Amino acid sequence: MAWTDSPGDHKDRFPRGVCECGTDLAGARDLGVVDRYQQHEIPPVSVKITQYDQHAVRCGCGRVHTAARPEGARPGPVGYGPNLQAFAVYLMVVHFIPVHRCVELLASLTGSAPSVGFVHGMLTRAAGVLTEVDTRIRTLITLAYAVCCDETPLRVGPRTPKPGKKKAEKYLLVACTELFTHYLLGDRDLATFKAFVIQDLAGSVIVHDRYQNYNSAELGELTHQLCCAHLGRDLDGAGEVYPDAHWPTQIADALRGLIHEAHLARATGRDAIEQTIKNELIKRFRDGVRVGLSDTTSHGNRPGERKARLLLEVLRDREPDVLRFAHDLKVPPTSNQAERDLQPAKVQQNISGRLTSEKRTKDRYRIRGYLSTASKHGRNMIEALREAIRGQTPPDPTPA
Template identity: 75%
Template structure:
């Protein structure tokens, strides 16, 4: 080949090599792009695959394995709690209905009735004689009827006279107890009934007027009825302070919190919902509420800062552990722990440790209740130590099975629960060593349940101030009922200006 042909051939080869390099670079770019796309698709596929698991986990949450209320168990798509046989420690399964030895309830015969009426046959006999003249042969049948009188509003005019003493001084009669200013007003009985219907039975003010009109014939305005909340609460400020003070003297106090729809529907900046939080601190004798926000400031403003000498039974919401509300002595609610253990048992369905821990905790609660009912000061050492050893062994096995927080739904929650059971054993089992401490915060949940019922009946409460009044009154009435007082009587005493006050606690 000539020199020119060789140069042309080399140039052609160089062009081919350059074109090949371009194709290879383009291929590498496509491969890199495809690799990135595949990685993204794999990640998206993992996320999509995890979503059904998370959704299934959420749908399996119910009142037996979470804090979801039982009223939500029949929501569409939600899995209801499994039907379990009644647990009994020894003995046969408990039958339905009244149990042997349980006190009965019936409408008893009154030995001293308030009124006694003799009834005689009336009319004429078949022979034609008037039965009014028949011979009385004595009583052959008796019947006592418990009845309430028909209620009808009556208007009573009180004329306050003025007199002059022989010394010349003038004296004017006072108005009847509970009378308000002005020429006319409603009496304390009607006022008490109106407040009772609103606070205890969650009836809106408009319907309270309808009830009063139907039952008594009185027609107070809606404004008057609603304004009774403010008036009653104002009369109960000192009683509320006393209840709060008595709670701080209690050895053990149950606490709980729940969201409450109060005020406008537009949430404040930085918040997702326009909700308040209702806090309760209570014992078997006292109930005290605070309406606030879901934040530390509300917890600091509540009674917790004064409970440094008490045991606080709670659901282990993290704000109870804040150093800013003081060093509290804790008892973690056993009922909440058992629900979380039920959740762990569903997450780790092949593991035995959730059941072992739950059975040990449930056994400790059962024996503590038996010992308390029997008037004993402590659990049997052998029974307690055996159950505590079972509890600890179950926690150790669970920790070894869950060496990390995991990635599947429920695994992280189960691991965190095990860490609490290990690191806070004293707070979990305090009730087993001191029978004065209740094992659950059920008392607080019972005292908060009216708020949840009210939300279902009435929905959002428009006024924050009146809602605070409601729960100040509710705390007073709950405390009175726990002391055996009739709520209507306690309300009437408050409206008359001398509210019932809880007595001093019995000496320990």
């Protein structure tokens, strides 16, 4: 830990007791400081009850004015303050603490004893005050130059699948940038994709994993960047199907080389990859695709052969969507940002398992989208929650 020159407190410590000669050390001569130690500590936390008496006053003109309740106060004579409310939401949404355990934690750490119903109800209340900012985040994403999209299954609702469904699960969709995150809970069908932000991204480049719905004509004319991380994994799979072939490695190496050169160009302040290097890497990419296509003239019968052939056809037929990042440094080569923003959902599944209510899950991910956005802007999540609960309109995820 780093030493600080401005500690919050400073205490001198002297030896206590009696010397071997029998003299009390309290009267001994001070020889100065011979050792220093800085301790990082948090004070014990306990719930503090504050009574607010709202007074009324009468102006000389006869009008009566009454003091407002403190920010975040709810109806009724007694309630919990915004700090405790923010703490409860933070534990449930960010750290996936189940409601009953959240109540136990609050009781153990603060001495307060909120009911399970109150703590669970905070999801709906917090999501309610974030309606406006959620819409704002969605709008700002539609204005972005490039947007990463992804989706992941989520175990939500009853354990019995609905009629016509094989699994009792929903899908969580994310659209995000380096500054904004927006989620939608739905299915992996075209109706959900139409309800999502994708239809409004006609002016953006969409970075995605090649799932068929992103290419639907019903979503309008979209500009694509196929995720090179997914392409690389598929090329690794093709290499296992054709272990003696060189083309899977050649194509993957060419893509990795282009990604490296794009990162290097951005890091050095250039607006493009050096043309000679780019041409050479693209030539290697195209040569590898041609060789692969000549080696796989049909979809084959062995496991993996059809997938490898389809991959090569995508690399051939959609080259502009594969290599867009190499020609435009404002386009990311992968949808890794979307995968990072979906990772909390996967962690939650491992920790807590099935979420029983679709409505509360939607509340969770409206809050999560706001907190993810706030964090990307360098904001503290607890402070961002506290501001929202206090009733700021709209709670602002961006720095002041």
